[in-house]
Amino acid sequence: MSPFEEHPETQWVGEEAGPIVRPYVLTRGRTEPTRGRFDLITLAVTVRSASPRESGLDPECLAIVRFCRQPQSVAEIAAHMNLPAGTIRVLLSDLLDQGFIALQEPHSETDMHDESLYRAVLDGLRAL
């Protein structure tokens, strides 16, 4: 089940060029997001839905907006879209700029001193 109904991914992959072309084209050659910190576990959630006609978004971006109706991590989005995490970061930063998604930026290491976090995780694991 491809997330791109209207835009099969084969279109992007040139026989000669190999699959590297697609992420590169998608991000127009950019490798770094313009803003935001994007860890693999940074969560993204859609805050404004996008319709294919009005939004002017790439099919990939539309697919991300659809997928993130439920909060998803960068890693999950990358796996779902079958694209490298680096490509997803760039697309997410565009979607953030355009107001389609919101992010939960990762907490810093110093935030790992919250006792309630450990207790909640331990209780959760014991209940598995």
Next chain:
Amino acid sequence: MDSAHSSRDAGQVKLPRAIKILVAGGFGAGKTTLVGTVSEIEPLRTEETLTNRGVGVDDLSGVETKQTTTVAMDFGRITIGDDYRLYLFGTPGQERFWFLWDELALGALGAVVLADTRRLADCFPSLDYFERRETPFIVAVNCFDGARRYDLDEVRLGLTLHPDIPIVLCDARERESGKEVLITLVEHAMKMRLGTAPAAGNTAPAT
């Protein structure tokens, strides 16, 4: 305590807090298996480009060398109520790239180092890395069929493990065993970071 106070509002949507745990170890040590047994989803795979920004400078040219490698990682997820989501990453066995792990290890709750008793030395680079980085970690000794049964103290000696580092036996294919491994890690991380053991409180007494 006051879970009402939450700054993680994305407009009207409240996002859970995502927590990262790394599962490291040598080639074939059972990383993917462990991630899969405890995960609520089929393990997914993601590709990440890791960069070591301007650490070494090339001696001859004086040009800053930027080392980059692409690694494939398996990961799984455990949802803990509405507030937390645990992500487990099976980190690649390419130990010579350990110096690129910083981007992965940043902000991690801790790490599980899987030791395969048939190839104990394979986990040395992971141990060195987490020790140096002061990332809380535990060692889980994966009991492969046909491997000589080791005594945990023996393994601890073999790994020259600090006495404070927990070491447990596990079978990465068993969910209960995987759970125990994670609980041991979280308890250890809590102790390291907060200096408190998870007090008896409402939990069952230890046996």
